Structures are given as structure tokens and as C-alpha cells.
Amino acid sequence: MKPNDVIVIFVSDIHLQSKVPPLRYNEEDWFAAMARPLKTLCEVADAYHAPVVCAGDIFTRWNSSPELINFALENLPDGMYAIPGQHDLPEHSVDEITRSAFWTLVMCGKIRPIGKCMRIRESPAVWVSGFAYGAAIEQFPSSEPARNAFHIAVAHEYVWIPGHQFDTADKSMNLRNVVTRAYEGKWLGYDAVVFGDNHNGFITKVYNTPVINCGALMRRHSNEIDYRPFFGLMHADGTISKHYLPIDDDKVMALAKAEAAEVSELDTEKLFDEMRTLSGKAYDFGTAIQRFLDREQICPDVAQILHSAIEESHVSEVSE
Numbered sequence: 001m002k003p004n005d006v007i008v009i010f011v012s013d014i015h016l017q018s019k020v021p022p023l024r025y026n027e028e029d030w031f032a033a034m035a036r037p038l039k040t041l042c043e044v045a046d047a048y049h050a051p052v053v054c055a056g057d058i059f060t061r062w063n064s065s066p067e068l069i070n071f072a073l074e075n076l077p078d079g080m081y082a083i084p085g086q087h088d089l090p091e092h093s094v095d096e097i098t099r100s101a102f103w104t105l106v107m108c109g110k111i112r113p114i115g116k117c118m119r120i121r122e123s124p125a126v127w128v129s130g131f132a133y134g135a136a137i138e139q140f141p142s143s144e145p146a147r148n149a150f151h152i153a154v155a156h157e158y159v160w161i162p163g164h165q166f167d168t169a170d171k172s173m174n175l176r177n178v179v180t181r182a183y184e185g186k187w188l189g190y191d192a193v194v195f196g197d198n199h200n201g202f203i204t205k206v207y208n209t210p211v212i213n214c215g216a217l218m219r220r221h222s223n224e225i226d227y228r229p230f231f232g233l234m235h236a237d238g239t240i241s242k243h244y245l246p247i248d249d250d251k252v253m254a255l256a257k258a259e260a261a262e263v264s265e266l267d268t269e270k271l272f273d274e275m276r277t278l279s280g281k282a283y284d285f286g287t288a289i290q291r292f293l294d295r296e297q298i299c300p301d302v303a304q305i306l307h308s309a310i311e312e313s314h315v316s317e318v319s320e
Helices: 030-048 066-075 094-099 101-107 255-264 268-275 282-296 300-319
Strands: 006-011 052-054 080-082 111-113 118-121 126-131 150-156 192-196 202-206 209-213 230-235 240-244
Touching: 006 030, 006 118, 006 150, 030 066, 030 230, 066 101, 094 101, 101 111, 202 240
Parallel strands: 006 052, 052 080, 080 111, 126 150, 150 192, 192 209
Antiparallel strands: 006 230, 118 126, 202 209, 230 240
């Protein structure tokens, strides 16, 4: 095997959705547009005979339509290994996963949920440990399996590095702050760490351990208009590189029009998901909105509207 042979492919935040996102209103066939990057992913995986690992958010909604589930069954890579992101989970709870479209794909054998210390390749040996949305990455258990293999952590957690974050990103989620210790010269004992959730992808190193945040597989929001989607290729020498997706056939709206369309199409359903956790106090309302802003990475105009709502809720609480 040559040093640069691809042994694993990393992807995340596919965000399949039936409804055309405002940025892509000019697409004549939105399902055909979603199929294009998935076709590239499948072709590359087949060319290298490499397993595909997804770090969460296959769907935008956990209760996706039968039409969209059928699309996923037809177009996702066969046997893809995956963890659920918050969008894949009812009430963002992994305990409710069996109610989800994600689990339908599991039941159909289309995807394989990633457990702990799960072997996905024989030669070279590759093991993955999955940490679904809400689960903290645990240190690698050095006693299992044998250390003469690649061991990869896969997590759905918003982390960022400078230049790859939204303006209000939580400073505590800066990758350098997330990493708390090294193990035998490697971060938490893994040979690579894969993240999903942040749609602005990047590849870096921590304690000489390759780290990839896969980013969004397709452009859907106005703040992604200049973004070039990619998926990650892990090579036999342990390095990770980007495979950029062709975007020449994408039909995107002008930035101003896309932003205006997003303002008029505020996704209240996702916001209501946050509201269901409230205790009824105004500061809880503000917290829910802020969580929504942090998670959805929405355009500035929408963020301003919701920040104004936060301020009004605090004023109301004081006046009471």
C-alpha cells in the first residue's frame, strides 16, 4: 500500500432536507442538487474501497419525510458509519433516537451507528469511537484494541479555530480550550479526531494529532455563499487532506436576496424545540434564543431580530 493511499473518508453535516433553502432557490431540482455531492462522495469511496465515516447531522430534521428518507437510501454511501447530530435526534436527545429518520436508515442497513472501539477496516486496521451530540469525548482506553492500528474519535460538537467560526461563537469551544490534556504525546490517545457541527470546515493538529472538522457538505445558508465544501481523506501515513466538491453547477442566489429570504423564512420550528425546555422565566427565553443562534449559525439580520427579542424579554422581567 502506498503512503498516500486513502484508508478512511470523513464527512459531516450533510443536512438532507426536502425544502429548498433560500440560498438555493434558483435550483430547478433541489433533490438533484443534493444528489451531486453525494455522488462525488460515493465515487471517491468506491475508487479507494474506503469506509465513509459521518460525524453527524445526516438530516436537517429528525422526522424527515418518507420521500427524503427514500432519497437518503438511494444516494448515501452504502454501509456508511455514522453518529447522530442534534438535528438527527428528537428533542436533541439520543435516548429518543429510535424515533428518528436516522434510525430508519440503521434499521434498513444503510448506515451503521458508531459505538466505542469499533473496527471498520482490517488492513490497515482502523478503529473508531463515536460520541454523539451531547456526549463528551472520552480518553482512549489504551488496553483495547492493540496499539498497532489507527484509532479515531468521531464527535458531533461545535469546535472552532480562528477564521473558522461565527461571530458569537463561544470562546470556551475554541479547539485549544476544548483540548485539556495529551496522552502519550497524542490528544486523548487517538491518532485522529473528527468533528461535525461547525459548518466552516478545517484541518489542523493538536499535540501532533490530526483534527478535522468536516464542515457542511453543501451550501445552504447565505453565510456559506463563498464556502467551498469538502470531505476529508485519511491516508495510510496518518495524514488527512481535503477533497473539494465541485460547485460550478450550484445555483445560488445573490447574497442580499438570500439574506432577505432567510429573514422572512425564520425557522421557528427549531426555535420551538429550544422553548420546550424552558421553565417559564424570561431569562430562560433568552438562553433558548442564544442556544438557537449558536447552533444554527444563521445570518446576521435574523440574529439581530432574535437578539432584540432577548433584550425585550429581560426588560419585561425587570418591569415585573
